[in-house]
Amino acid sequence: MKIADIKIGKVCIPLKKTFKTALRQVDFAEDIIIKVIADNGEIGFGNAPPTAVITGDSQDSIIAAIRDTIGPRVIGMEVDNLEQIMTAIDTSMLHNSSAKAAMDIAVYDLFGKLHDMPLYKLFGGYRNVITTDLTISVNAPEEMVRDALEAVAAGYTELKLKVGTDAALDIKRVQAIREAVGSDIKLRLDANQGWAPKEAVRAIRKFEALGLDIELIEQPVKAHDFNGLKYVTDRVATDIMADESAFGPYEVFQLLAMGACDLLNIKLMKAGGLHQAVKIAGMAETLNVPCMMGCMLESKVGISAAASLAAGKKIISRADLDAAVLLAEDPVVGGVSFAKNQLILPEAPGLGITDVLGWQEIRS
CATH class of the missing domain: 3.30.390.10 (Enolase-like, N-terminal domain)
Structure with missing residues (x-):
């Protein structure tokens, strides 16, 4: 072929x-x-x-x-x-x-x-079902509470809260959501590079003092600021995850060598695809650094590929693969299927995708 x-x-x-x-x-x-x-x-x-x-x-x-x-x-x-x-x-x-x-x-x-062969088996076949969180966009506290409660009612047990626009308001947002959803729901925070290092430490220590039980904080500082990321990681009890900093294998190697983070967020669009993402997972596994499989705002084509790697590799213990759920329509025929907060990998060969409805060819 x-x-x-x-x-x-x-x-x-x-x-x-x-x-x-x-x-x-x-x-x-x-x-x-x-x-x-x-x-x-x-x-x-x-x-x-x-x-x-x-x-x-x-x-x-x-x-x-x-x-x-x-x-x-x-x-x-x-x-x-x-x-x-x-x-x-x-x-x-x-x-x-x-x-x-x-x-x-x-x-x-x-x-x-x-x-x-389905791709999840090609990558190791560790599992054929994975659990994803659901992202709550950054908004006023009351709107984020409403969205969080809707997600919990829909069956999500892990929520990723977008923060990083205002540290003082972020504390109010997270506190309100924790009070609304109770103690059994895992909360992850994603600052998307929104804080300065010292600001991040102050905010995270406040979360800890309030007993908000945050599972992890994702990318608190600018992507290029590896030293700032390490500064935060070394000064808080909460686990820190690198996302935008953990771009490809070379950047991940640097982060791991520095001990700049506790976890890694692997995304195919940052890494350059599955081939490079496998290298990241291998480095992380060698040093026993847990990984999350993340995504951009994309169709089920990319979600199926990312889920295949996440399902195949044991070191990828968390998933933020909710993009297809956030879409009003699903034009992809085949691929992963969804059952509340679970992604079920197809047993069909490759990605298990047979067509993309509404696909418009771009001719040069």
Whole structure:
């Protein structure tokens, strides 16, 4: 089976509610979805959501990178030669991690289909069901309480609260939510780089003094501030997770060498795809650093790929794979299925995806 053609398209899916973080506000998920077509007609699906404030990748840059640089390098390659294809993708150009991830995911999908194996088994097959949290956007305390209670009523036992816009108000937000949902619900906080290091330490110590029982704090400081991240990690009892700082394998190696965080958030769009994400998981496992599998605002194509890796690897003990649940529509046929707060991996080969409804091809 050889790669014969690559088609680039997109879907635009409205969100159920406006998504708000310390970095951005979004009402629609715009996802570039590619089809890597083999010479026998088999299709591998991959995706790349443009998330410029995190990866630096825009819709236009993703399209151009795949069409003009990455795609031409893999045409004609044997799908079975996975390492050669991944080397071609990884060395095709600097940066452009989302475009690389789209191609990587599609090739892995084809590889799974070629060998009649679901991807979660290819990555280790540790489990076939994973539990995800649900993200609560940053808003006024009363609105966040309402959203949190709705999530709990829907069956979610783990909530990820977006904070980072105002440390004093963040304390009120979290305190109100903890009082509303009770002590049995796990609360994770994501500051999205919103605090300065000393500000973060003060806020986290306040959470601790109030007995709010926060499971972890994600990315309290700027992505480039590794020393600031370590400063926070060393001065609080609550576990600190690196997200935007933990971009790819090289950055993760630096973080782990410094002891700058307690946990890692792996995202395919940061890492450049599954091939690089496996390297991150391997480093984390060597040092016994637990990982979360995260996502961007993207379709079920990317969620199915991320869930496949999370299900395969024991070290990935947490999941923040709620993006498809936040969408008002699901155009993806096949892939993971949802049962309250659980993602169930398909037993069909590859990602288990057969079609993407409403996919609009982008022609050069």
